[in-house]
Amino acid sequence: MIENIFRGGKKYWLLVSGLLVLMAAGMAAYLEQWNTGLAVTGLSRDVSWGLYIANFTFFVGVAASAVMIVIPYYLHNSKEFRRILILGEFMAVAACLVAITFILVDLGQPSRVLNIILYPSPGSIIFWDVVVLSIYLLLNIVLGWVALDAEYKEVAPPAWLKPVAIVSVVWAISIHTVTAFIYAGLAARAFWLTALLAPRFLASAFASGPALLILIALAMKKWGGFEPGDQSLDKVAKIVTYAIIITVFFLLLEIFTVFYSQEPGAMSHFQYLLFGLDNHYGLVPWIWTSILLACAAIILLVIPSMRKNQLILALACAAVFISIWIDKGLGLIVPGFIPTPLGDITEYTPTALETLITMGVWATGGLILALLLKVVLAIRQGQRG
Amino acid sequence: MNIDRRSFLKLAALGLLAVAAKPAFDLISRPSAARALEGPFAGKRLAMVVDLNACTAGDGCVDCIAACHSVHNVPDIGNTKEEIKWLWEVDYKRAFPDQENGFVSEPLLDSRVLVLCNHCDNPPCVKVCPTQATWKREDGIVMMDYHRCIGCRYCMAACPYGSRSFNWRDPRPYIDIIQQGYPTRTRGVVEKCNFCEERLSDGLQPACVEACSSGALKFGDLKPGTELYDLISSQFNLRRKAELGTRPQVYYLL
Numbered sequence: 001m002i003e004n005i006f007r008g009g010k011k012y013w014l015l016v017s018g019l020l021v022l023m024a025a026g027m028a029a030y031l032e033q034w035n036t037g038l039a040v041t042g043l044s045r046d047v048s049w050g051l052y053i054a055n056f057t058f059f060v061g062v063a064a065s066a067v068m069i070v071i072p073y074y075l076h077n078s079k080e081f082r083r084i085l086i087l088g089e090f091m092a093v094a095a096c097l098v099a100i101t102f103i104l105v106d107l108g109q110p111s112r113v114l115n116i117i118l119y120p121s122p123g124s125i126i127f128w129d130v131v132v133l134s135i136y137l138l139l140n141i142v143l144g145w146v147a148l149d150a151e152y153k154e155v156a157p158p159a160w161l162k163p164v165a166i167v168s169v170v171w172a173i174s175i176h177t178v179t180a181f182i183y184a185g186l187a188a189r190a191f192w193l194t195a196l197l198a199p200r201f202l203a204s205a206f207a208s209g210p211a212l213l214i215l216i217a218l219a220m221k222k223w224g225g226f227e228p229g230d231q232s233l234d235k236v237a238k239i240v241t242y243a244i245i246i247t248v249f250f251l252l253l254e255i256f257t258v259f260y261s262q263e264p265g266a267m268s269h270f271q272y273l274l275f276g277l278d279n280h281y282g283l284v285p286w287i288w289t290s291i292l293l294a295c296a297a298i299i300l301l302v303i304p305s306m307r308k309n310q311l312i313l314a315l316a317c318a319a320v321f322i323s324i325w326i327d328k329g330l331g332l333i334v335p336g337f338i339p340t341p342l343g344d345i346t347e348y349t350p351t352a353l354e355t356l357i358t359m360g361v362w363a364t365g366g367l368i369l370a371l372l373l374k375v376v377l378a379i380r381q382g383q384r385g
Numbered sequence: 386m387n388i389d390r391r392s393f394l395k396l397a398a399l400g401l402l403a404v405a406a407k408p409a410f411d412l413i414s415r416p417s418a419a420r421a422l423e424g425p426f427a428g429k430r431l432a433m434v435v436d437l438n439a440c441t442a443g444d445g446c447v448d449c450i451a452a453c454h455s456v457h458n459v460p461d462i463g464n465t466k467e468e469i470k471w472l473w474e475v476d477y478k479r480a481f482p483d484q485e486n487g488f489v490s491e492p493l494l495d496s497r498v499l500v501l502c503n504h505c506d507n508p509p510c511v512k513v514c515p516t517q518a519t520w521k522r523e524d525g526i527v528m529m530d531y532h533r534c535i536g537c538r539y540c541m542a543a544c545p546y547g548s549r550s551f552n553w554r555d556p557r558p559y560i561d562i563i564q565q566g567y568p569t570r571t572r573g574v575v576e577k578c579n580f581c582e583e584r585l586s587d588g589l590q591p592a593c594v595e596a597c598s599s600g601a602l603k604f605g606d607l608k609p610g611t612e613l614y615d616l617i618s619s620q621f622n623l624r625r626k627a628e629l630g631t632r633p634q635v636y637y638l639l
Contacts (some may be wrong), residue, residue, distance in 0.1 A: 037572035038536075039553035048541040048551060053592075081567025108536020108551065115516040115535050126515040126539055188509060188545035189628040266484075341545045341626070342479040346466070352615040 001152055004378035005371045011223055012374060019367040020252075026360010029353045030105060038108055041354040046346035049106070051358050054329035056102035058134065058208070059365070060179045061328065064093035065209020066140060067172040068239050073152040074165040080232040084217055087228075089144035090372040091213055092172075096137040098365035103130075105357055125182045132175045139168040144372070152379050176201050183336065191269035191336045200250045201328070204357060207243035208324040210236045211317035216373070218314050224377050230308075237313055241301040244320050250295050251327070272345070273335040280338070282347040287331050293323035429524045431580060432607040432634040433591075433618055435499050440601035442474045442497035449499065451476070452596035453578070458569045460559035469550040471578040472501045472593055480625060480637075493639065499602075501525060501593075502548040502578035503625060503633030510540035510549065519575075525634055526580045536573040545626050546633075549577045580604075607634070 008016075033040045043050050069088035072078040104110055121127045143165055150157040180201040183192035216238055220226035255274075258266045271277050276284050300306050300316035307313055339345050350358075388396075440446075453459070453472045460469055477489070480498035504527050511521050518533035519540055541549045555572045563569060567583055570576055581591035589595070594602045605613045617636045624633045 037552065037554040039467055039572075041553075043553070045468050045541075045550055046547070048538045085525075103537075106537070108538070108575075109534065109571075112533070112535045113514075115518070115533055119518075119533065121515050121517050123512050124515040124539070125513065126537060130515070182539075186513075186543050187631070188508065188543055278548045336542070341482075341547050342475060343482045344479070 001149065001375055002217060004375045007378070008374060012370075015370055016367065019363045019370065020210035023360050026357050026363060029356035029360065032353060033105070033357060034110075036105075040351060042348050042350045044346050044348065046340045046344060047334060047348040049337070050348050051330065051350040051354055052102045052106035054333045055358060055361070056099050056106070057179060057201075058325055058329045059095045059099040059102065060129075060175055061205030061324075062209045062212060063092045063099060063133075063136065063140075064172040064176040064202070064205045065213070067169045068206050068210050068236070068243075069213070070143075070165050070169055070172075072235070072284050074162055075169070078235070080229055084213065084228050084236070085233050086147055086376055087373065088209075088213055089140045089147070090369060090376070091209070091216065092140040093137060093144060093372065094365040094369035095209075096133060096140065097368060098361055100130075100133060100137070101361045101364060102358075105361065112339035125178060125185060129175070129178045129182060132171065132178050136171045136175050138169070139164060139171055143168060148379065155259065162330060176205055183332075188341055189269075189336045190265035192332075193266070194254065196250060196254060197350065200247065200254075201368060203243055203246040203250055204324045204328050205215065205243075207240050207247050207320050208328075210240045210243070211320040211324075214240065214317045215314060215321070216369075218310060220373065220377065224373075225381065226377055232327055233310075233313070234308060237301065237307050237317075240317065241298070241307070242318055244294060244297055244301070244323075247324065247327075248291075248298065268339050269335045270340045273331060277339065278345055280345045280347055282338075282349070283331060283334060286326050288332060290323045290326035293319040294327075297323065384385065388566060393443045396513045406595065429523045429606040430634075431504070431585075431605070432595075432636065433501075433504075433580070433612060434603040434613055434622075434636045434638060436603070436638040437493070437496055437498065438601075438638065439599045440496075440499065442499060443495065443600050446599070447474075448598065449593035449602060452592040453581075455562075456564055456581075456584075457567050457579075458556075458560050458564055459576075460556035461561070462554070462556070462559050467553040467557075469552065469556065469576065470501060470551075471576070481623060482627065483626060484623070498637065499593075500546065500548070500625070501635060502580075503546055503631065504578075504580055505633045506632035506634060507630060509543040509545070509629075509631060513539045513543040515539065522582075526582050527577075528579060528582065529576055530576065531568065531570050531574045531576065534574040540575055541615045544630065545629050549575050551575050605623050 040051075041050065065089040069081055069085050073081040073085050104113060107113060116127060118131050143161065146161055147157050177198045180198035183189070184194060184197040186192055214233060217226070217228040217233060217236075221228055255270065260268045261267075268277060272280065273283050273287050276282075297316045297319040300312055300319070307316070335349050338347070392406075450472050454461075454470075457471060459471055462468060464558055474497040477494050477496050480500055504525055506525065508512050508519075508521055508527050510517050511527060514520075515537060516533050516535055518530045518535070519527060520530075521527050536551070538551055541551060552572045552574055557563070557569050560569060581589070584591060591602075591604050594604045603613060603616065605611060607613050607617075616638070620638050622636045622638050624636055627633060
């Protein structure tokens with residue numbers, strides 16, 4: 001099975017080598033960070049989390065979104081999801097690894113990371129997040145690989161796979177809820193101190209993850225001869241549609257409470273994010289881009305004739321993906337720190353090195369996914385031929 | 386003894402389980418993080434009082450800050466982005482942003498307020514730390530273990546007072562004279578005020594209190610009958626963001 005990653009056409013090797021180049025660039029940049037410290041980033045005493053933690057949060061969501069395929073297939077017996085089920089599971093594997101890597105590159109003392117295991121601290125949400133993420137990663141590796149193995153041997157998957165899948169559904173909800181709790185439990189940061197954070201995270205995850213899944217499926221169809229099945233894609237597109245609408249609705253709920261109540265604690269953060277505060281407008285263009293993309297995507301997705309056109313569907317999914325990456329990435333992390341608890345404003349701009357490291361981590365996830373999906377493609381084409 | 390591969394593996398797994406059971410049991414049954422103290426601190430609840438009427442920070446006095454940063458090898462990196470500070474001064478509105486009292490007397494509004502770690506009785510930073518690198522001692526001091534900290538900066542996000550600093554780079558080149566009484570830090574770890582626990586165990590007062598010539602800083606046990614207790618129970622005082630439930634232990638006399 002695995003030997004298939006070494007057999008591929010020109011397009012495959014072009015993709016793999018492109019990702020390897022990006023990974024090497026990211027690694028070189030990370031060496032600089034390793035030697036100098038996190039001073040190479042745009043982070044500061046006031047804004048102490050940034051691009052890395054933003055991406056970590058976002059990719060936990062992408063990982064959790066595999067349940068949007070697992071639930072219909074295993075719990076509702078929707079057979080049309082059979083062909084893309086494995087895409088969702090392998091995407092979760094790659095996204096999990098990306099999320100964990102983003103935590104690693106954010107650490108000031110990465111060589112001490114095992115202290116999280118050596119001195120387990122049940123009071124710390126990060127401890128629980130590491131625990132649930134690791135288990136979720138294992139669950140998806142098992143789910144994906146065992147199903148693929150059965151496909152390879154042309155037998156039915158073992159019966160014990162279904163209970164594992166059901167566990168993974170609960171687990172997916174838990175990884176994103178726990179990730180939300182990292183922020184939602186801090187009295188110091190009024191921007192995050194809302195019980196709506198976990199539902200918001202889940203809703204935006206179930207939009208961004210399946211949107212990425214559709215994009216990958218369409219790309220594999222165009223360049224890899226993969227047949228996802230139009231019916232299944234439209235069902236996933238409907239999931240994206242509902243989820244992005246709920247995401248925007250939840251954001252409006254936050255905005256109502258914050259601005260109608262006029263309670264200054266949380267309002268100053270939202271003011272900074274949406275309109276700028278005291279002549280600081282760092283995130284304003286970003287968040288409005290995010291809002292406009294979300295609105296455009298909703299229009300394209302709710303109209304059935306548009307949604308069923310695969311080019312328009314791809315555009316809408318790209319819009320959803322970018323919109324939520326902004327909203328749940330920098331748009332979520334940075335305003336938590338601006339203004340500071342003392343009322344100061346220190347803006348944050350990622351440095352080139354920081355961006356390069358981030359791209360390197362993305363490329364690592366991309367490579368893992370590309371290799372896994374190559375095996376899937378090889379097995380499916382072998383069966384056909 | 387007749388043993389096939391299957392039963393050998395079973396036995397080996399059982400053996401491994403037995404070996405793992407002891408540390409696992411120790412882990413679960415471990416007593417809570419609070420560590421018992423002996424000697425001068427036993428049974429105490431340490432706290433600090435800052436008398437804003439006596440403090441001369443508004444006139445440019447930085448004696449306490451200089452003393453603190455010197456004895457603790459706090460580097461002067463030279464930019465606010467990477468700044469490390471244990472004790473510093475801010476204006477009244479920054480120290481007490483939630484005191485929306487409409488009209489505050491002008492001398493108060495213009496005053497400079499010393500701020501530091503509040504050594505909270507309910508410290509959010511301790512709760513969030515994933516490695517117990519920061520913990521609360523029985524006498525109330527919130528401690529830092531620079532050798533266990535992994536630099537995740539969760540405590541910085543959790544602290545409502547901005548009391549924690551991070552070593553974005555190696556701090557040693559930025560320390561004028563390295564004092565032998567306290568360790569320098571490595572890059573990638575968090576640090577903050579420690580109420581001079583290293584001086585207290587030598588029977589000394591905190592460096593800032595010792596350096597203060599105006600008598601604005603007082604430090605000690607906070608139990609009925611002590612000098613500190615009489616002071617804050619007889620005069621109006623504020624604590625920073627006490628409404629968050631952190632139970633801060635630095636009291637400001639107005």
